[in-house]
Amino acid sequence: MHRPADTSGSDRTELLPPGYRVSRWEVTESIGAGGWATVHAGRLVEGDADEQEAVALKVLPTAGLAPRQARKVAETARREVEFGRRSSHPRLIRLLDTVVLSEPDHPFLDGAIVLVMERAERSLRDLLDAGVSEAEGARLVTEICEGLAHLHRSGWVHGDLKPDNILLMADGSVKLSDFGLVTELTGTHGTHGYAPPMGTFDYLPPERWKAPLGEQGVEVRPSADIWALGITIHELFASGASPFPGATPMARGAATQEYADGRAPLRLDGAVPPFWRALTADCLAPTHAARAEHTAESLLARIAERPPTETDAPAPSGRPGVRRLGRRRAAFVTLAVCAVGATIWPHVEGGTASGATAAEPPGRIRVFNADQGCRGRTDKDPQCSLGLAIDPMRPYTVDNVVPTRVWHGDELAVDCWLAAGMQIIDEADTHSAEWYRVRLPRDSGRPTAWLPAVRTKDRPAVPDCPAPTPAR
Amino acid sequence: MSGVVIHVPQGYGEVAGEPSGDAVTLRLGPGEVARFGRGSATTPVELRLDDEAISRLAGEIRVTDDHWQLSNLSTTQSYLVENPEGAGEYLRVPPRRAGAPIPFEFSRVVLPTRRNTTVAFQVFAPDHVYLDPDGMGGQWGSRTVTAYSLDETALYFLILVALCEPRLRDESPVAVPTTPQIVERLKGHPACARLTARAVSSHIDYLADEKMRISAPAESGPRREARRNGKREAIVGLVLRFGLVREEHLALLPPRTGGAAQERGTAG
Numbered sequence: 058m059h060r061p062a063d064t065s066g067s068d069r070t071e072l073l074p075p076g077y078r079v080s081r082w083e084v085t086e087s088i089g090a091g092g093w094a095t096v097h098a099g100r101l102v103e104g105d106a107d108e109q110e111a112v113a114l115k116v117l118p119t120a121g122l123a124p125r126q127a128r129k130v131a132e133t134a135r136r137e138v139e140f141g142r143r144s145s146h147p148r149l150i151r152l153l154d155t156v157v158l159s160e161p162d163h164p165f166l167d168g169a170i171v172l173v174m175e176r177a178e179r180s181l182r183d184l185l186d187a188g189v190s191e192a193e194g195a196r197l198v199t200e201i202c203e204g205l206a207h208l209h210r211s212g213w214v215h216g217d218l219k220p221d222n223i224l225l226m227a228d229g230s231v232k233l234s235d236f237g238l239v240t241e242l243t244g245t246h247g248t249h250g251y252a253p254p255m256g257t258f259d260y261l262p263p264e265r266w267k268a269p270l271g272e273q274g275v276e277v278r279p280s281a282d283i284w285a286l287g288i289t290i291h292e293l294f295a296s297g298a299s300p301f302p303g304a305t306p307m308a309r310g311a312a313t314q315e316y317a318d319g320r321a322p323l324r325l326d327g328a329v330p331p332f333w334r335a336l337t338a339d340c341l342a343p344t345h346a347a348r349a350e351h352t353a354e355s356l357l358a359r360i361a362e363r364p365p366t367e368t369d370a371p372a373p374s375g376r377p378g379v380r381r382l383g384r385r386r387a388a389f390v391t392l393a394v395c396a397v398g399a400t401i402w403p404h405v406e407g408g409t410a411s412g413a414t415a416a417e418p419p420g421r422i423r424v425f426n427a428d429q430g431c432r433g434r435t436d437k438d439p440q441c442s443l444g445l446a447i448d449p450m451r452p453y454t455v456d457n458v459v460p461t462r463v464w465h466g467d468e469l470a471v472d473c474w475l476a477a478g479m480q481i482i483d484e485a486d487t488h489s490a491e492w493y494r495v496r497l498p499r500d501s502g503r504p505t506a507w508l509p510a511v512r513t514k515d516r517p518a519v520p521d522c523p524a525p526t527p528a529r
Numbered sequence: 530m531s532g533v534v535i536h537v538p539q540g541y542g543e544v545a546g547e548p549s550g551d552a553v554t555l556r557l558g559p560g561e562v563a564r565f566g567r568g569s570a571t572t573p574v575e576l577r578l579d580d581e582a583i584s585r586l587a588g589e590i591r592v593t594d595d596h597w598q599l600s601n602l603s604t605t606q607s608y609l610v611e612n613p614e615g616a617g618e619y620l621r622v623p624p625r626r627a628g629a630p631i632p633f634e635f636s637r638v639v640l641p642t643r644r645n646t647t648v649a650f651q652v653f654a655p656d657h658v659y660l661d662p663d664g665m666g667g668q669w670g671s672r673t674v675t676a677y678s679l680d681e682t683a684l685y686f687l688i689l690v691a692l693c694e695p696r697l698r699d700e701s702p703v704a705v706p707t708t709p710q711i712v713e714r715l716k717g718h719p720a721c722a723r724l725t726a727r728a729v730s731s732h733i734d735y736l737a738d739e740k741m742r743i744s745a746p747a748e749s750g751p752r753r754e755a756r757r758n759g760k761r762e763a764i765v766g767l768v769l770r771f772g773l774v775r776e777e778h779l780a781l782l783p784p785r786t787g788g789a790a791q792e793r794g795t796a797g
Contacts, residue, residue: 129772182671217673238673254677254771258658261676267531269742270677270767307595307658311559314531318558 148204150234177224185297200231206353218285258306263317287340295326418470420517426465445506449478473522717783
């Protein structure tokens with residue numbers, strides 16, 4: 058009985074020797090080995106003057122493989138070739154020819170499929186360690202989006218977008234490559250296609266980790282490329298760091314899952330400039346539905362319209378290594394103590410201040426959360442909770458809040474209003490030094506605490522607070 | 530990474546304060562935690578193990594990356610984690626050990642009792658990743674890989690190869706072996722001497738539901754057997770189509786004996 062040799066050894070990474078002739082091209086050197094193929098540099102030795110001289114030769118060996126494995130390789134090649142024949146765009150690596158090697162004396166090479174392609178200088182992966190300036194990053198992302206937009210418009214999903222498959226030509230321009238997992242959108246509305254159950258862990262959208270395997274493979278939608286784009290943009294600006302923590306692709310995959318299930322927030326690296334941070338966050342929306350509104354086209358439009366200051370300025374936030382706390386929600390930014398000003402506020406009932414904590418409160422306010430994502434929720438997620446200060450004159454920090462938390466929509470009893478406490482700026486950039494003294498539930502340890510006025514839209518007519526006594 | 534599945538067999542089954550003698554199955558996603566123990570009103574547990582020798586809060590299971598961690602919250606008892614397929618492979622988790630990583634895809638967590646018996650439950654970690662056999666070197670982290678990976682040394686893989694055998698040998702394009710046929714086929718394998726039909730069925734369910742996540746139409750009642758068959762056929766079709774089981778794997782099966790197989794072999 059014939060048994061194929063163990064294919065895990067190094068024999069399969071054996072490369073074509075320099076000078077080896079493939080049809081009209083000749084191998085000059087090896088470039089590298091990918092998941093299923095080896096890539097060599099080649100040059101044209103016989104052809105017209107207007108033909109490209111430098112090419113890449115991607116060799117997919119099929120020898121030594123069991124028939125079904127060979128079929129998998131052939132399927133990969135078939136996808137690339139079919140795609141190459143039907144698609145041509147300046148942002149996609151062009152397939153020039155395909156050759157099947159006939160080498161009866163070299164079993165390893167016999168039957169290997171060689172894809173002859175445009176040659177790039179390097180991949181985006183090579184650029185990650187060094188990092189890029191914001192202006193350069195903007196150009197690269199724009200060109201990646203142009204390629205993706207063309208793919209999606211033509212009814213294809215790339216399926217394996219990652220820095221290794223984003224190539225940079227000698228002139229610096231970007232071209233997408235590796236169309237072995239490219240999938241044509243089918244279905245009545247052309248919304249999805251089916252791909253082989255393969256991918257690169259770090260770039261798989263969260264829904265793929267749970268995707269069922271059907272007869273035709275796994276369902277793939279353009280939003281999968283948008284997710285991979287989000288990871289890539291983050292890596293580009295954060296010197297190659299994934300937005301998801303973990304030492305291995307599996308750990309990062311698990312972190313992706315935790316984020317998508319709402320158990321962990323998205324923590325983007327502080328080195329990513331603000332505009333790109335927002336864009337990345339949209340690309341990394343946790344569900345297909347939320348991501349679907351961000352298409353390669355819409356991202357391109359956003360990039361084109363972004364404020365010019367961000368590209369011109371050297372952008373202090375672009376410094377690598379500067380990490381910012383990722384607590385987006387419920388985080389106040391305290392600027393400075395406001396100058397003490399005169400308190401002018403319409404008193405309703407002048408004399409109630411002293412006895413205000415008892416009986417019926419003078420007013421009620423409803424808590425407002427500037428974070429839109431929190432306003433629709435009713436599950437009292439700790440991420441969406443807001444704090445109440447012990448002392449409105451001191452910085453609004455962890456040791457200056459009461460244990461009782463409040464959420465958007467909560468109704469609080471108000472005693473009085475303070476005009477000039479610590480100035481607070483909320484997520485929507487609303488500034489205010491005003492505070493309300495609110496009553497706490499009976500078993501809270503303290504009878505009252507302070508809510509910043511930016512945390513409510515209500516402006517009840519309540520008395521002025523007496524100057525607060527320092528809490529410590 | 531879809532997490533782990535915990536299965537408490539019939540008899541101890543009481544979950545989250547809801548008493549029932551039925552088996553309990555709990556799924557945990559990455560980062561999620563389940564506590565186990567005797568439980569009480571003040572110490573709630575997700576997995577209730579009703580035995581007086583077991584602490585109210587006996588331990589904790591936390592899903593981490595593609596595996597899980599066991600914390601032994603007992604101050605006196607050691608717990609054992611056995612690999613039912615590992616020929617006696619096991620780990621001892623001493624009292625008060627926090628977050629011991631468990632490397633097995635299949636685990637049986639065994640807690641001692643006072644009556645010379647044990648209480649045990651199972652934890653499956655189907656997310657373990659295996660690299661593709663036809664990888665060409667380079668950094669594996671950024672490599673394109675098959676996203677549904679199987680342990681080729683596991684019992685379920687042997688059953689899968691047996692399921693695929695007729696098609697791999699191009700004997701029968703339609704028929705997928707039945708459970709009794711698989712038990713019979715694997716009888717000669719040292720790991721399968723005591724393989725039961727029930728075990729084969731649950732391995733097939735595990736493959737379909739946890740490993741491949743096959744989308745099969747849900748049916749119940751008298752059509753159940755037909756659905757089972759549909760599931761088998763779906764598994765065989767998929768693993769062959771995507772090259773997860775290949776000709777070379779036939780070598781894992783014990784040599785074929787008996788006239789029936791031989792005859793079919795020559796006739797086909």
